Amino acid sequence: MSETGCFVVPQKKIATVFDLEKWCHSKASAVHPLGYADYMAMLHELNDSVKGVDSTEDIPISQNVINALEMLNNFQLLILECPPKTMKVPRYGNLAYADWHQRLTEVANDAVSELLPQEKKAAYAELVPYILDSFGNPIRIDYGTGHEAAFLMFVMCLKKLGVFTPDDSKALVLRLFAKYLDLVRTLQTTYHMEPAGSHGNPQLLTPESYLLPEMVEKCAPNNLFFDAVKFILKTKTGPFHEHSYQLWNISAVCTWEKVNSGMFKKYDAEVLKKFPVVQHFLFGSLMSIEPCGDIIDPNLKKANEICRKSDAKAASEKQ
Numbered sequence: 001m002s003e004t005g006c007f008v009v010p011q012k013k014i015a016t017v018f019d020l021e022k023w024c025h026s027k028a029s030a031v032h033p034l035g036y037a038d039y040m041a042m043l044h045e046l047n048d049s050v051k052g053v054d055s056t057e058d059i060p061i062s063q064n065v066i067n068a069l070e071m072l073n074n075f076q077l078l079i080l081e082c083p084p085k086t087m088k089v090p091r092y093g094n095l096a097y098a099d100w101h102q103r104l105t106e107v108a109n110d111a112v113s114e115l116l117p118q119e120k121k122a123a124y125a126e127l128v129p130y131i132l133d134s135f136g137n138p139i140r141i142d143y144g145t146g147h148e149a150a151f152l153m154f155v156m157c158l159k160k161l162g163v164f165t166p167d168d169s170k171a172l173v174l175r176l177f178a179k180y181l182d183l184v185r186t187l188q189t190t191y192h193m194e195p196a197g198s199h200g201n202p203q204l205l206t207p208e209s210y211l212l213p214e215m216v217e218k219c220a221p222n223n224l225f226f227d228a229v230k231f232i233l234k235t236k237t238g239p240f241h242e243h244s245y246q247l248w249n250i251s252a253v254c255t256w257e258k259v260n261s262g263m264f265k266k267y268d269a270e271v272l273k274k275f276p277v278v279q280h281f282l283f284g285s286l287m288s289i290e291p292c293g294d295i296i297d298p299n300l301k302k303a304n305e306i307c308r309k310s311d312a313k314a315a316s317e318k319q
Contacts, residue, residue, distance in 0.1 A: 007126040010284030017275045023289050024273060034160055034287050036272065042156050043267075046177075047260070049169035054222040055178065061171045064115065064163050071111045072179045075135075078103045079190055093141030097191035101138035108132055120161050126284045130154035133282065135184055136193055143188055144196025145270075146277045151180055157286040178224060185231050 014023060026035025053059070061069075082100040108131055113124040134151035136143035155172060158164050164172060187193060213233060219226040271277050283289045 006285065007123045008284045009125055010129050010282035010287065012280060013283045013289045014275070014279045014281060019289070020273060020275060020278065023278060023281070026289050034156060035289070039153065039156060039272070040268065042159065043152070043264070045166070046169055046173050047264075050173045051260075053170060053174065055174050055224055055227070056222050057174070059170045059174060060167070061175055062165070062168050064158075065168050065171045065176055067115055068158075068176055069179055071115065072176070072183055074107070074111065075104060076183050076186060078107070079186065084190060084192075092192060092194045094191040095141070097136070097141050097187065097193060098138040100187070100191070101132075101135070104135065105132060115158065115163060116161070117163070120163075123157075123161055123286075126286055127154060127157055129282050130157065133280070134180075135187060137196070140194065140196070141191065142194040142196040143184060144277070145267075146196065146280050147184075149271065149277070149281070153282070153287055160286055174224075178227075181224070181228070189235065 014020065023036050027037035078100055081103060082096050084094045085096045087094065108128045109124060112127050112131055113121055116123055116127075130150050130153050134147055134154060136147055155164065155176070216226050216230050216233060220230040221227070281287075281289075
């Protein structure tokens with residue numbers, strides 16, 4: 001593995017479905033770096049920090065968050081250098097996206113390095129792969145929840161390094177993540193990127209409100225959830241219950257509190273514990289797959305051992 005100081009270039013370590021058990025039991029400790037439990041804890045912390053807060057509310061923004069916002073803005077400006085190409089054969093995904101991603105690759109090292117204090121500049125080598133994986137795949141020209149998770153892991157690593165503090169939580173959600181969403185949505189609409197695995201005043205608004213286009217339009221500027229629904233309505237056609245079935249189901253939930261907790265459960269089950277998504281996650285010295293303790297389920301532990309022996313046998317047969 002390539003190393004730069006005490007940091008390492010992160011790599012994929014979830015090779016089989018059996019590796020999911022290690023990931024789901026990973027947690028920071030005196031020995032191990034950040035893991036699954038820490039990722040979920042960060043999401044809950046960020047979620048709780050903005051409950052009842054409008055997206056347009058005046059909030060404090062630290063210089064480090066401002067620097068990260070400027071980085072994303074510069075990434076967005078690269079789109080002007082890579083206009084969509086005229087495609088002879090209509091297809092999902094404009095090839096100019098690969099040009100944009102190449103430009104991103106060229107500027108990422110310096111862009112990420114500028115976010116770090118002098119004594120931690122070496123960490124850029126570990127952070128850059130997360131940022132390169134945050135905006136979609138340049139070969140498949142698609143974007144999905146795994147790419148979004150890569151950006152959140154990038155944020156978590158910066159928190160681990162002390163670049164972001166708990167005082168930044170509101171700004172990380174309402175400013176930085178909002179800017180990230182704006183950028184990836186611009187990429188999706190500009191380059192017609194394919195979705196990678198699709199499923200389809202808060203106290204005064206009921207959950208079924210987002211089924212009303214006029215309510216979505218009214219609330220989108222002040223609410224990230226409604227803003228996301230607005231983007232869906234803009235980019236998809238047909239009845240809402242057909243193109244966004246899972247989201248449509250939520251309209252039957254009676255309170256926003258239950259919607260919020262249900263979203264966490266759905267994200268945990270459909271993103272963080274789905275092999276097609278997590279097989280692309282990257283792990284290094286800041287983010288680890290290693291469990292904090294022994295694997296609890298003996299059956300899964302045995303399955304892991306069987307899988308390792310099977311992989312070893314297959315490898316020896318190829319030689």
